[in-house]
Amino acid sequence: MRMSFPFSAIVGQDEMKLALLLAAVDARIGGVMVFGDRGTGKSTAVRALATLLPPVPASQAGFQSSELPPPAPKAMVPVPFVDLPLGATEDRVVGALDLERALGAGVKAFEPGLLARANGGFLYIDEVNLLEDHIVDLLLDVAASGENVVEREGLSVRHPARFVLVGSGNPEEGELRPQLLDRFGLSVEVRTPQDLATRVEILKRCDAFERAPEAFVESWRSAEKKTLKRIARGRAAVGQVTMPDAMLARASSLCMAVGADGLRGELTLMRAARALAALDGAAAVTTDHIARVAPLALRHRLRRGVLDETGSTVRITRALEELAA
Template sequence: MVTQDLKKFETPVFPFTAIVGQEEMKLALQLNVIDPKIGGVMIMGDRGTGKSTTIRAIADLLPEITIVKDDPFNSHPTDLDLMGNDVKQSIINGEKLQNDFIKIPMIDLPLGATEDRVCGTIDIEKALTEGIKAFEPGLLAKANRGLLYVDEVNLLDDHLVDILLDSAASGWNTVEREGISIRHPARFVLVGSGNPEEGELRPQLLDRFGMHAEIRTVKDPILRVKVVEERTSFDQNPNLWIENYAEEQSKLRDNIVNAQNLLADVTIGYELRVKISEVCSKLDVDGLRGDIVTNRAAKAYAAYNGRQEVTVNDIAKIITLCLRHRLRKDPLETIDSGSKVDKVFKEIFELD
């Protein structure tokens, strides 16, 4: 009986709609949840500005997902791109699979994690002696169809960052040991955070993140008091606090789900696409990732607002988040706050 009660107990999560300020970070997270193909978000800012709280809050806000019961990869029951090989094989064999509902996975990647811990390992001995592909899933398997959060990503080994970014971009993780290869789905929203004082990521790695949000410590004393009061009230009576925000949480959840469903129907006019590429060209953005991400993010923002056609205002809202981290050519340079992107955007789009 005690064990069942413990299973029911869940640590209360601070409501996403109760978070004061930090609009850039909140917007970037919402857009990546609507369209994970944007490519994740890098959040840089001061210590103690609620980065971890906000990321846990967005994961808690989202509706539950359907998975194949007891599957280590959170496989989707019908979508082939989101299921592991064992589930595919079971479906081919005509086996009846049980479904289950879980909260969106939110996986924290510890700073000292090894490659085996992240990617998973293959039991070579079992493979050689018994001929079985014995795979021990890693954090990428657990993060499938969810969020993977890396705090202090700028202190993580570049090789591991590369693996994370490759998996996030391709949606698959491949583990190879001694000629044995295992591949499984790894579709997740990669969220990295860090403090600029501890160093930036290399420009090549930074460019792989879809969006870059900056957060600063709130300076306004009245707003600071409000943040402290809200947090204190939540800590004293979390269940009541969650209840107070239930309606707002439900409304935002519906907005995100509706946007996910609408996204495929959203279009962006040819002229606007040309102007986005003009902005990227004038800013000397390397490659075409900036163009692609800006187009995707603008569509996601239009969908979030319930529209099927992207407007100039949609682009204005997201273009800085998509391009500011792609301007740095020298690793010793600091990232532009957004003024350069904003200036060129207004010139090209002929805005005041």
Template sequence: MTFTTEATSQNGRSTVSPAPRRRAVFPFTAIVGQEEMKLALLLNVIDPKIGGVMIMGDRGTGKSTTIRALADLLPEIEVVADDPFNSHPSDPEIMGDAVRQLVEKGSEVLVTKKKVMMVDLPLGATEDRVCGTIDIEKALSEGVKAFEPGLLAKANRGILYVDEVNLLDDHLVDVLLDSAASGWNTVEREGISIRHPARFVLVGSGNPEEGELRPQLLDRFGMHAEIRTVKEPVLRVQIVEQRTEFDQNPQEFLENYQPQQIDLQEQLVNAQERLKAIEIDYDLRVKISQVCSELDVDGLRGDIVTNRAAKAIAAFEGRTEVTVSDIRRVVTLCLRHRLRKDPMESIDSGYKVEKVFNQVFGLEAA
């Protein structure tokens, strides 16, 4: 998901007017508290290859509000007009086959700008609804690949949100994670195969009281944020007052937060552009892997995600090199859900990650 704040069209491509403004959405910069969740979401926007976020916490803690606010915050992206996959006008890696063939022939494609999509995946969704379907009869009788796109097509270059993901069928979770990891969705029916780009930030949320995801699936989410109900009475009052103010006069509330929204939007754009230049010292990489090893984390996913997240936070804050502080701020988010669970152990997984991190890096507890 790459975007710019520029609204200019590129040479040789026609443009059409952007879609009309959507309904008012609570601004991201107005959300009080839940810093862990907000940081995890922002880092995944900067580098979608982190692999998405699993947000577990109490009901009524603003999970859905925050994710919708993030989608609304993001600047518009250039897409090929009337394309079901939100194809990029020039990057073949995020183009549908039909658009890529047109571009390869040198044909002109109509380009428009649209807001980054946030697609809600309902719990009762079928695999056909998620992945799309092929009309076999039409394919056989007319010799064309008649494809009805699903939610993965709609989510390309956007955000796919699954509320109560821990209640979703494991097979569907597997399909989502496979697409998120590969960036492509493949549908096969009766020997006919169609694939399309499906690059999105996968965000799942749930209440741990209603059950956990299987460890094999949980491990494939890049980050895991835990959120709790705000206990501080002053903060609770502030949240209630803000929500009341927004509901009474959304436009005025949005105007008050517009400067902060624009600043954060520009910060995200700059961070994406800076990301490739971020360096992480070899000694720090070794220590990250040492932390993973001492925590007995299976596989190398934890090492990779922690490195990516540390680079993303350095880019977000305008630096070119990763610091120990960067790693400290992301290591728990990246590793807490990868630890083997011992039902007899009372220690919190987040605390365990911090303890090992401090030992390996020779630091005192924060």
């Protein structure tokens, strides 16, 4: 079995790692969109986080067919991690009629798609900005509802499809439609490190992993356990974290100040701030939590003025400073 690079060993890219941790704590945040340069560890980070998470009950992962015996009550399986290729057809994504059984035995049976396989885990789409719009629409609808409905050739199937949707792409190869980008909960900008020491450290760790993967993974096991405990504590506590009215007002004031469209940004900001507070072991959301997640939750929801060359992150930072004054 191919080993994954440890999540804790990833150098830098703190914003991307934080966004993935928040999504792991509360899937209702709505997934993560990662835009940035090639070769910056986007897919490595997602796969590493999926590998890090503890096994889940087999009954809660993948597709459970009524035609097969149910899994043993205590059976555990690794967290699903599914790559969605750019050329995937709609039938491969959502599932379709099993033609082999239909033609051979005359039986109408469901052939699960990628959404069924991703249930209980992560669905990763590289170069999501190059994916056909109707497929992206479909993915976002299912990710929001947690359920996939397939109606093909007189066959009607409804099955759970709860997963963390993670998309990545390079802006130079095409923009994602604003209507679709807005549906992702968090947005991350990843850039190639420009610091010499950081680049050298990345090379050293990649080389050590390639030469002796088992020894490298073992050397990071303690750090991985700490990250895993932090996620577990966050998941257990997020439902009890309070968000005072003053913090709700601050979140709404920030969204109004930067001109975020609709209320999805505020809802995401609230959920992300609560997830961060849970990760930090705090009982209530503070201004610091809101400030730390605001760029992730809002930067992809801002309108771009024709004469305004200011970046989204700068506008959010400026608005936060004005609110704090």
